[in-house]
Amino acid sequence: MSDHAIPLDAETKAVEMPEDHRDELRLWLRLLTCSNLIEGEVRRRLRERFDVTLPRFDLMAQLDKAPDGMTLSDLSKRMMVSNGNLTGLVERLVASGHLERRVSELDRRAQIIRLTEAGQAEFRTMAAEHESWIAELFGDLTEKEQRDLMRLLAKTKLSARRAVSGEA
Amino acid sequence: MSDHAIPLDAETKAVEMPEDHRDELRLWLRLLTCSNLIEGEVRRRLRERFDVTLPRFDLMAQLDKAPDGMTLSDLSKRMMVSNGNLTGLVERLVASGHLERRVSELDRRAQIIRLTEAGQAEFRTMAAEHESWIAELFGDLTEKEQRDLMRLLAKTKLSARRAVSGEA
DNA sequence: ACTATTTATTTTAAGCTTAAAATAAATTCG
DNA sequence: CGAATTTATTTTAAGCTTAAAATAAATAGT
Structure with a gap:
């Protein structure tokens, strides 16, 4: 397993010895x-x-992909943040004219949130520039390195998910 | 460079064409x-x-490495968070008995922050368990994959730093 | 010594974030 | 139908986070 100098119990495995996870x-x-x-x-x-702010940008990014709008619950799941968090975020973006909300006709508890036309235009301008920033930040990695990193992160994601859920 | 189907201006390079950075x-x-x-x-x-909380754990981790204590400014630089942020964090950990502060004898503006004995004991218990959680979360990666990921992240860090500073 | 600047820290105002409790509408089931 | 449960959302309380302004002590330059 490891090449490190972990004190071993002679013949046996590292008995009762906490492993080194540095x-x-x-x-x-x-x-x-x-x-x-x-x-x-x-x-x-x-x-x-x-x-x-980044949270506002992220919220607009989700809505840009859903032209017909989404409910707060949908957004909450997609963005992996709490419902209460979204309440305030949406409030502020409605106030600034980026979003509009209407009560769902099918479910009077739910609201459908959408980008306004102005909100969408502004988001797309930001998104284009944002994409070039990311390319710049990763710019020193070769294409192969990017692919390798992508693959290793995919595996990391699976490993973490496995550990997060009850696991094996 | 890229194999993607970027519209090219026939003979020349991709003139005025925004690149694809997806x-x-x-x-x-x-x-x-x-x-x-x-x-x-x-x-x-x-x-x-x-x-x-994680911020409290991180703060204690820094102090555990500095038995003689550190000033708020040192902590601020090490942890890469604002000074004002630390003020409150330290306040709460002093209140809970994990940290102690004393005014520096050399500079009456500065305070030296240290873990209390109780704070250090508690931190070390937490740190040991924390380390095993991390090992578990990355557990599905082979040693080689971990090494590769380490190397690629090192390069990513350099790339991002280069882009963050004025850059080349 | 005196003034200007720098450095260490705190305060303030605003926003993000969560968990838990509260509300209210929809759905299930007897 | 009507009670019990679930689902969508908001509210609340607490803490994290930052940038910018304010304080106060130290240092530098004259």
Whole structure:
């Protein structure tokens, strides 16, 4: 398994010896550093260039893919944030004219949220620039490196999901 | 460069044609998903097992590595969060008995923050378990995959840093 | 020594985020 | 039908986070 100098109990396996997981910890910290570094820069640029926050951008991105609108619950599931969080986020984006809400005709509890025309236009401008920022941030990786990273992250995602759910 | 069907201006390069950066965007979204998935699970477990938040855990982790304590500014730089953020975080951990602060003798503006004995003991218990959670979350990756991922993330970090600073 | 600047920290205002409790409409089932 | 449950959403309380303004002590330059 590991080449590290883990004290072993002579003949047997590492009995009662807590395993050394420092490598995994380093891997996690590096993954987190990358993610935070990029996310932080994207936040900064969104604010600087468009005076918009990342959560608002993410919300608009979801709605841009759903021209007929979505309910708060749908959005909540897609974005993996709480319902209460979305309530406030949508409120502010309605106030600023980016979103519109109407009560569902089929279910009087639910609301359908949509981008306004102005909201969509603004989002698409931002999205185009955002995409080029991401390309710039990953720019020093070759195509092969990008593919490899993609594959390894796919596996990481599955591994984490397995551990998050009851697991095996 | 890319195999994709980007409309080209016959003889020349892709003149005035915005490039397709969807692959980089997908890569970024996958990286973010992995990071959020793991971070969310770590937060959940820290809360469930130890009733502690991730920011508090991170703060204690920094202080555990500095037995003689650190100033708020040092902590701020190390943790890459704002000074104001730390003010509140430290306040709450002092109140709960995990940290102690004393005014620096050399500089009456500065405070030296340290883990209390109780705080250190509690942190080390948490850290040991935390490390095993991380190993579990990355558990499905082989050692080679972990090494490869480590290397690719190192390169990603450099790439992002280059783009964040003025760049080339 | 005095003024200007820098550095360490706190405060403030705004927004993001969550879990848990509350509301209210829809659905299920006896 | 009518009670019990589920589902959609909002509210609440607490904490995290930041940028920008405010304080206050230290340092530098004259």
